Amino acid sequence: MASCLIVFVSGNRNIYTVSRLNADVRLLLENEMGVVWLTGEISNFSAPVSGHWYLTLKDARSQVRCAMFKGNNRFVTFKPQNGQQVLVKARLSLYEPRGDYQLIIDSMQPEGDGRLQQEFEQLKNKLAAEGLFAQTNKQPIPEHPQCVGIITSKTGAALFDILDVLKRRDPTLPVVIYPAMVQGEHASIQIAQAIGRANERQECDVLIVGRGGGSLEDLWSFNQEIVARTIAASQIPVVSAVGHEVDVTIADFVADVRAPTPSAAAELVSQDSSYKASGFENFRRRLTDTMRFYLSEKNQRQQSLKHALEKQHPNYRLEKQIQQLDDISVRLQQSVQGYLSREQQRTDHLSYALQLHSPHPRIQKMQDNIAQTERRLIEAIGKNILTSRHQLALSAETLEAVSPLSTLKRGYSVTTDTAGRVIHASGDVKTGDTLVTQLADGKIYSTVD
Template identity: 55%
Template structure:
């Protein structure tokens, strides 16, 4: 027997795939198959493409439009279905597949059953109640992110955070987010973030995918780790229509990773605008208060100036000068009047005198002249004495004279002169006027006399 093949048993790939397809379709015939539906898609052609699987294996399936029009429900990933199908081979790719001719529901899928069971258990333990949820920090400074380094979620989150608040610090705790051991790694990353305690809030999540892709976030280990976290957790798994157990146990659920970044950050431009408005209000208030106190201070300075002993002394000095001028003017007028009267008398004497009256008149004239001369100094002394008495009286009542003798005048902060211990209180600043200046003091204690 020849060890080399003959032309009769040499296949090309197309022939082999065709023969295998015929063997499968003719040899197996119609089969009934139970499995869980996943990776469901319906292109524009209207055909259905999906995968049927159980715990250990999976198989590609197709259901053409003419057959799927008779299906009485809308298939979704996770459905447990019973299909009537023919086993076949897709020749162009050599893929083993089944062609479904009919389909009916066989209850919820295994994953959906596990989802509902775990959710029910966590609900009974109180881990899903709103009362235990914590509010997110109002002004977080460090954001922790538990996700894949290579996934689409991470750049989406980072872009939103950078746009809204570039000052935020971000710490990434990389982990697998799907496949074997993903749930364990996610739980370890959350525990690691808590042990370091360097973040104000944690975003835990990934981008969208099928139920199987998101399943790590439905695992019990992840759910309990999130519930036990001392750092507030935002769950951001998949798209808005996707729900996982992590969404229910987290403190806040975000519909997408980008939405999670919006939740934990503040728009810094809005904060800058608010700060600018507050600064304007503060400046306006400050200016208003300063203007008010300047007016009040000007009023107090004016009142103090009006009550200042130096001002009063200057006024009294001017009054003394005016009085002296009036006295001198009065004396001068009196002297002038006497001179005029004397001259008038002399003229009369000259006009009516006779030779025998001249000696007597001269004697009388001399006597009158001496009286007049004597009266002028006396009158001047009397006026000077009266002026001295008035000066003495004014000096006696002058505040400065009192100050020179060792006394002082003390006023409170409002400029009122203190007359009693009850006019001041401890801690108040008072001003004392002395003969050569002023001093300020603070009241440390008071001891009113009984």
């Protein structure tokens, strides 16, 4: 949802909304400050799944938040680490939703090489603005030099390479060596002094200033302002011959002609049977230098236009919206994690409460009581059965003792009539009645006479 950018007018006062204030401050930062170079230590580095980078740059006293979008960070040749010192090229801005002042980083490099490269670009732009690289200031190299001056280390390989080429191409050509340190703290001063000494003596009609190849730091003497201004002020044409063809120094831009190597410089100022070819090569190199300078100027103009265009480009707004989306994503993730944590705590609490009120302990206790009662009942029944068996045995013995059969076994008998009535006395019968006498082993039937 778009923010409402409304300014309320109360009397003679403009009353800003927070959104309007942040928007105006952002525009002020972006339009007034433009591109800045900044060095600092990385902290709080973050690389979310969106591919963008978020970090803080700090020094001993201050810090600033930064964002580098994936369209630019894909060109970074190293993996940023917390604690690493870097040099960044960035645009000042403000993240409106939080009111956070921040930098939008366009490029990043380790501080060491980056600082030298920054100094190189600053001096190059400064001297170019003064016209020191202008083709109109270039002096032509004499077609038939009468003497060649060489400004380099007297022990370096570059000197011997130059001398070998000159000896091979034109052994009679006079050479004057103006020795100077080409690397180290005082090298730039010695190089400038040697150029000045050659101009004072006026012994030569062309100078070769150079050295062999090396790193950016090794060649740094030829990127010093004192050397550049001394070359520009030289009345004697200067051929720069620093390093290899891929090495480019400030001295190359300000010199009258640039040679890719010291050996090539020697060929350039000397003549042999291939003089015409050398002249063509000289023209080609000067044309190359001119085109390089022209392209450099056009590149600066392009960068300026690119920066202005980027401010109006939809990608610029998209970058801000992407950053807002990343911020919302992080806050949403934190919110979800907080909600899940609270629900987990609530679930744990309910689980504990349920355990306290669970029927399982009571059921288990009742089952234990039933089992105990069952054991007691079985024991009681067993005892009752034993008691009943004992009583039954006693009753059987008593019954056996009083049983008529037992009496009969002892020799007694029982007399009844045929109806089974016991005859107790003689008067209970009459003549002719049939009597039944029960003995232990059978019955006797008899008739009364």
